[in-house]
Amino acid sequence: MSSSSAIIEVAIPVPLDTTFHYAVPAGLVPSIQPGKRVLVPFGRRTVTGYILDIACTPRDSLKEVIEVLDQEPLFTREELGFFRWCAAYYLHPLGEVLKAALPAGINITGRRRKVCDAEGEEVPTEVLTGGKRVRTETFHLAASVEGDGTPVRGKSADILAFLRLHGEARRSLLTQTFGACYAQLARLEQRGLVATEQREFYRDPFREEVVEHDMPLPLNSCQAEALRRIRESLDCASFASYLLHGVTGSGKTEIYLQAISHVVEQGGTALVLVPEIALTPQLVTRFRRRFTCGIAVLHSGLSDGERYDEWRRIRQGRASIVIGARSAIFAPLSNIRIIVVDEEHDSSYKQSEGFRYNGRDLALVRGKMEQACVLLGSATPLVTTWHAAAQGKHAYLSLPERVRSLPMPETELVDMRGRRGETLSCRLQEAVGWNLEQGGQAILFLNRRGFATYVVCEQCGHVLNCPNCAVTLTYHRGRQRHFCHYCDHSVPAPSVCPSCESPEIGLLGRGTERVEEEVAEMFPNARVGRMDRDTTSRKGSHAAILKEVEEGNVDLLIGTQMIAKGHDFPGVTLVGVVSADASVHLPDFRSAERTFQLLTQVMGRAGRGDRPGRVIVQTLLPDHYAIFRALNHDYAGFCAEELDFRRDAGYPPFSHLAAVILSSTSKAEAERQADQAASTLRRLRRELKGKVEILGPATAPLGKIRGRYRWQILLKGTRRSDVHSLAAKFRKTFVPPAVVRVNIDIDPVDML
Ligand code: ADP
Ligand code: ZN
Ligand code: ZN
Numbered sequence: 001m002s003s004s005s006a007i008i009e010v011a012i013p014v015p016l017d018t019t020f021h022y023a024v025p026a027g028l029v030p031s032i033q034p035g036k037r038v039l040v041p042f043g044r045r046t047v048t049g050y051i052l053d054i055a056c057t058p059r060d061s062l063k064e065v066i067e068v069l070d071q072e073p074l075f076t077r078e079e080l081g082f083f084r085w086c087a088a089y090y091l092h093p094l095g096e097v098l099k100a101a102l103p104a105g106i107n108i109t110g111r112r113r114k115v116c117d118a119e120g121e122e123v124p125t126e127v128l129t130g131g132k133r134v135r136t137e138t139f140h141l142a143a144s145v146e147g148d149g150t151p152v153r154g155k156s157a158d159i160l161a162f163l164r165l166h167g168e169a170r171r172s173l174l175t176q177t178f179g180a181c182y183a184q185l186a187r188l189e190q191r192g193l194v195a196t197e198q199r200e201f202y203r204d205p206f207r208e209e210v211v212e213h214d215m216p217l218p219l220n221s222c223q224a225e226a227l228r229r230i231r232e233s234l235d236c237a238s239f240a241s242y243l244l245h246g247v248t249g250s251g252k253t254e255i256y257l258q259a260i261s262h263v264v265e266q267g268g269t270a271l272v273l274v275p276e277i278a279l280t281p282q283l284v285t286r287f288r289r290r291f292t293c294g295i296a297v298l299h300s301g302l303s304d305g306e307r308y309d310e311w312r313r314i315r316q317g318r319a320s321i322v323i324g325a326r327s328a329i330f331a332p333l334s335n336i337r338i339i340v341v342d343e344e345h346d347s348s349y350k351q352s353e354g355f356r357y358n359g360r361d362l363a364l365v366r367g368k369m370e371q372a373c374v375l376l377g378s379a380t381p382l383v384t385t386w387h388a389a390a391q392g393k394h395a396y397l398s399l400p401e402r403v404r405s406l407p408m409p410e411t412e413l414v415d416m417r418g419r420r421g422e423t424l425s426c427r428l429q430e431a432v433g434w435n436l437e438q439g440g441q442a443i444l445f446l447n448r449r450g451f452a453t454y455v456v457c458e459q460c461g462h463v464l465n466c467p468n469c470a471v472t473l474t475y476h477r478g479r480q481r482h483f484c485h486y487c488d489h490s491v492p493a494p495s496v497c498p499s500c501e502s503p504e505i506g507l508l509g510r511g512t513e514r515v516e517e518e519v520a521e522m523f524p525n526a527r528v529g530r531m532d533r534d535t536t537s538r539k540g541s542h543a544a545i546l547k548e549v550e551e552g553n554v555d556l557l558i559g560t561q562m563i564a565k566g567h568d569f570p571g572v573t574l575v576g577v578v579s580a581d582a583s584v585h586l587p588d589f590r591s592a593e594r595t596f597q598l599l600t601q602v603m604g605r606a607g608r609g610d611r612p613g614r615v616i617v618q619t620l621l622p623d624h625y626a627i628f629r630a631l632n633h634d635y636a637g638f639c640a641e642e643l644d645f646r647r648d649a650g651y652p653p654f655s656h657l658a659a660v661i662l663s664s665t666s667k668a669e670a671e672r673q674a675d676q677a678a679s680t681l682r683r684l685r686r687e688l689k690g691k692v693e694i695l696g697p698a699t700a701p702l703g704k705i706r707g708r709y710r711w712q713i714l715l716k717g718t719r720r721s722d723v724h725s726l727a728a729k730f731r732k733t734f735v736p737p738a739v740v741r742v743n744i745d746i747d748p749v750d751m752l
Contacts, residue, residue: 005029007062010049011095012042017732019052019094023062032065034080035073039066050098052080074102074315075332082366083330089365089724091731091744092355100355101330105308152193156184163194214289216258223251226397230259230373234337239368243344243389244377246399247633248604249406249568252377253283255399256340257290259375264293264320268337272323273359275346275565276300281543282568283342284323291321298324298331301539326351326359329366336370339363343565344376344385345597347590350749358747379604380597380635383642384653409575409606409613411631415622416579423510423518428576428616432519436526436555440573440611444519444558445602446512447582449532450474453509455482455493459502464491470704475507476534477517487706515578516558523556531559564601570609575602577617584621587701588751589651592626596638599630650693650716652747658715658727659748661700663708664740671697673740674711677730681713684729690722701752708741712751 006024022040024032032038032051040049041063048069075083075098083101087094152160155178162177163169174181188194219227226244233240246252260270272287274280277299284297296310296319313319315332322331326349329339341349341363349360360376367374376385376394389396402408414425424432424444435442452475455464464473466484473482473491481490496503510518516530529545536542542562548554552571557563583595599617607613619627629638647654660677664670674697681694693716700710717723727744736742 006032007055007057008032008038008051008065009053009055010038010040011052011093011098012040012047012049013093013095013099014042014047015093015096017091017093020049021055021062022049023064025064028065028068031068033073034077035070035075037069037074039069041066050074050095052094074106076334078334078369079330079332082369085365085369086355086357086362090355090357090746091728092357097355100327103304103308103311105304105306106311150191152188154184155181156188159184159188160193212289213292216261216290217251217254219254219258220251220401220403222399222401223255223403226399227255227258229395229397230255230338230375231262233373234259234262237337238371239373241364241367241374241394242376242397243381243385243394244375244397244399245381245386245389245635246377246379246397247402247408248379248601249402249608250379250399251403252342252399253286254403256342256375256377257286259338259373260321260340261290263337264291266337267335269319269333269335270321270338270340271328271331271333271336271363272321272340272342273328273349273363274323274325274342275348277323277325280565280567281546287321287323293321294319295321295323296331298322298328300325326357329359329362336366336372338373338375339367340375340377342377344378345380345382345593347594347749352745352748352750356743356745358749361747380600383593383639383646386639387643387653406607407612408633409603409615411603411615411617411633413622413628413631414616414618416618416620417622423515423578424522424576425618428578428618429522431574431614431616432523432556432576435574435614436523438573441549441552441554441569441571442556442574442576443563443569443572443602443605444515444556444576444578445560445563446510446515446558446578447560447598448474448509448511448579449485449513449534449560450483450511451477451513451517452507453511454507456506456508457497457500457502458504458506459497460500462497462499464498464505468704468707470702474511477513478534486702510578512558512560519556519558526555527553528556528558529554531557531562533560533562536562561598561602564598564605567605568608569605572605572609573607573611573613575606575613575615577602577615577619580617580619580627581621584624584626586752589646589649590749590751592624592645593642595624595626596630596642599627600633600635603630655716655718656720656723657748658723659745659751660713660715660727660730661743661745662697662711662713662736662740663705663743665707665709666739667709669737669739670709670711673736673742674713677734677736677742678713680734681715681726681730684733685726688722688725688729690717690726691719692717692722692726714751 005026006029008022008024010020010022012020032054034051034053036051037048038051039046046066083097084094087097159174159178159181189196230242244252244255263270274283287295296314298307298310311332314322322328322333341360344360350358363374388394414427416425432442454472455475464482466473466487466489468489469484469486471484471486473484475482475493480493482493483490494505497505512530512532516528520528529548531545546567549557549569580595580599583598584591603615606615617631621627625638625641662670662674662677678694678697685692685694694713695716696713697711700712703710715723715726731744734742
C-alpha cells in the first residue's frame with residue numbers, strides 16, 4: 001500500500017494499447033495536472049509519461065512517480081480528446097501518439113546541448129530540468145561596478161572592460177574572445193562585478209526575410225461568392241466543411257488569405273496545412289505579406305530546437321496563424337476558427353511510418369471538435385472528396401477560371417509509340433527551340449531522377465538490383481555510383497557485372513540527370529537547371545533554384561514532381577512532359593488518379609504570366625483516360641470514369657480499407673506469420689459478423705525494402721465500422737513472434 005494521496009493515469013510511449021496508473025508522493029501532489037509529463041519507473045527503465053487524468057479509485061501496490069517534468073501542461077483537455085480519438089481510430093498507442101504530436105525538442109531534459117543562436121553562432125545553452133525552456137546565459141555588469149575594492153587584473157580585467165564596452169555578452173562570445181574563462185567569470189560573479197542571466201530566446205526560421213506588406217486583392221465574382229459563403233459559416237461559428245475546387249491559378253490562395261483575415265480580425269486563429277512546406281516558400285511569403293499578426297511556420301527544415309520554439313510560441317498564444325505540413329494538425333493552437341488544407345489531394349498528408357495518420361482527414365476531425373470551418377482546396381480534388389461533395393457532405397465552391405481571364409494553356413499530345421530511344425520528340429524539340437527564341441522559360445518534367453534507371457549487363461542480361469530491396473539500381477553520373485532509391489544503398493560505377501564479370505554495362509531508361517545532359521547538348525546556348533531530390537538535398541538549395549528561375553536566370557528547368565508543386569513562375573510559357581507514363585502502371589488502385597493529378601499540376605505551371613502557355617505531353621499511352629482527360633482539362637470527365645472503375649472494383653469511396661502489413665528479415669517467418677494473420681482475421685470476422693472482405697495474404701508490390709520481406713492483407717468493407725472493428729480486434733488478438741513486425745494502416749493511401 002502506498003502512502004501517497006493521489007493516483008494518476010499515465011500514457012507511456014510504448015507499443016502497448018493500455019494506459020498505466022502511478023501513485024503520486026505527497027510532495028508532488030500540488031504539481032500534478034493532466035497534460036504534464038512525469039518521470040516514472042517502467043519495468044527496469046525510467047521513462048517519460050504523460051498525465052492523462054487524476055484517478056480517484058485508490059489501488060494497491062502502485063509504483064510511484066519520480067518527478068513531474070513540466071511547470072505548465074503541454075496539452076489541454078480538448079487536445080487530449082483529439083489525441084485520444086486519433087489513437088483509437090488509427091489503432092496506435094496513445095503514449096506514442098502524444099510523443100509524435102509534441103515537438104521532439106521538448107524531450108531533451110537536463111542535458112547541455114548546442115544550438116545555434118539568432119546570428120547562427122553556436123552557443124551552449126542549458127535546458128532546465130523538465131526541458132521546458134531553452135535558455136542561454138548572458139553576462140552583464142552588475143549594479144556595483146566597484147565590487148569589493150580589490151583590483152581586478154589579467155584576463156578578468158579584460159573581460160570587465162569588454163563588458164563595459166558592450167553592455168552584455170553571451171558566454172560563447174566571451175569564450176571566443178578570451179579563450180577559456182569559466183573560472184574568471186565565476187570569480188567576477190562571486191565578487192558581484194558581473195551578473196549572469198539566463199534568457200529565453202526564440203529562433204525565428206524566417207527572420208532574415210523582410211517582406212513588403214500588401215493589400216487584399218479585389219475579388220472576381222466567383223472568388224467573391226466563395227468567400228461570402230465561407231464567411232457565412234465563420235460567422236455562425238459551427239463546423240462546416242468546404243471543397244474549394246479551383247483550377248491552378250484561379251485564386252484559391254487569395255480566398256484563404258481573405259477568409260483567414262476575417263477570422264483573425266475577430267480574434268480567432270487559423271491553421272493552414274500544406275503538403276511540403278519546404279517546396280512552397282512562396283505561399284509562406286504571401287501570408288507574411290498580408291498579415292501583421294504572429295505567424296508560426298512549422299516546416300521540415302527546422303531543427304528540433306527551432307520546432308520547439310515555434311511550438312511554444314503557438315502554445316503561448318503568440319501566433320494567430322500556423323502554417324505547416326501534416327503534423328501541424330497537432331499544433332497547440334486554441335480558438336481555431338478555420339483549418340485550410342491546401343492541395344488536399346496530395347498524398348504527403350499521409351504519414352506512412354510509425355503513427356500512421358492522415359493530416360487531411362484529421363483536419364475534418366479536429367475542425368468538428370473545434371466547431372471550425374474546414375476548407376479543402378485543390379485543382380484536382382481526390383475523387384473521394386469530389387464524391388463526398390456531390391453527396392452533400394462538403395459544400396462545393398468552384399473557381400472554374402483563371403484570374404485576370406488568363407486562358408488555360410493549350411495542350412498537345414505526342415504519341416511516343418514506336419520511337420524508342422528518343423528523349424524529346426521533334427515536336428517538343430521544336431517547341432523548346434521556338435520558346436527559347438521568344439525569350440520564354442520552359443519546364444521539362446520527368447518523374448525519375450538519376451541518369452539511367454536500369455543498369456543491365458550487355459553480356460548476360462543481368463540487371464543490377466538492390467540487395468536490400470526488390471528494386472533496380474539507378475545510375476547517378478554526377479556521383480559516379482549506382483543508387484537504390486529506397487534505402488540509398490550504392491555501389492561504385494563503372495563496375496563489372498556481378499554475375500559474369502563483363503565490364504559491358506548498359507545504361508537503360510532515363511532520369512532527370514540524363515535529360516539534363518541531352519537537353520544541354522541540344523540547346524548549347526540555353527541556361528539549363530535541374531530540380532530533383534539530388535539537386536535540392538542541401539539546405540537552401542531548393543529555394544536557390546526557385547529564385548534563379550524566378551529571376552529569369554534559367555531558360556530550361558528539368559525536374560521531377562518537385563517542380564509541379566504550387567510555384568507561380570510567370571515567365572514559364574512552355575511545359576514539356578518528357579514522360580507521364582511511369583506512374584500509370586504502379587500496382588495501386590490510385591495510380592490513374594495520381595497520374596491525372598500530377599499531369600494537371602505540371603501543366604498548370606504554364607502560362608501563369610501575361611503570355612499564354614503551351615503544354616506538350618509525350619506518352620506511350622495516348623488513350624489512357626488519366627492522360628487524355630488531363631490534357632483536355634476535363635476533371636469532371638476523369639472523375640466520372642474513375643468513379644465507375646472504383647464502383648466496379650469496390651474501392652473507396654465505395655468501400656473503406658485497412659491494410660495489415662507484416663515484415664521480417666526472415667523470408668520464411670514473414671510468410672508463415674502472414675498466413676497466421678489471415679486465418680486469425682477470418683476467425684475474428686466470423687465472431688464479429690461484420691461484412692468485410694479479406695484479401696491476401698500476398699507479397700507486397702515492393703516485396704522487400706531495406707532488407708525486410710513484406711506481406712500484405714487488405715481489409716475491405718462498405719461500412720467503416722465493420723472494417724475498423726475487425727482491425728481493432730485483430731490488433732488486440734494477434735501476437736506475432738519478435739522477428740515479425742505487424743503494422744495496421746487505416747485508410748491506406750499507398751498500396752505499394
Ligand atoms: P491558386 O492558389 O488557385 O493557384 P492564386 O491564389 O495563387 O491561385 O492566384 C494566382 C495569381 O493570381 C496570384 O499571383 C494572385 O496574386 C493573383 N490573383 C488572385 N486573385 C486575384 C484577383 N482577384 N485579381 C487579380 N489577381 C489575383
Ligand atoms: Zn553479366
Ligand atoms: Zn535498397
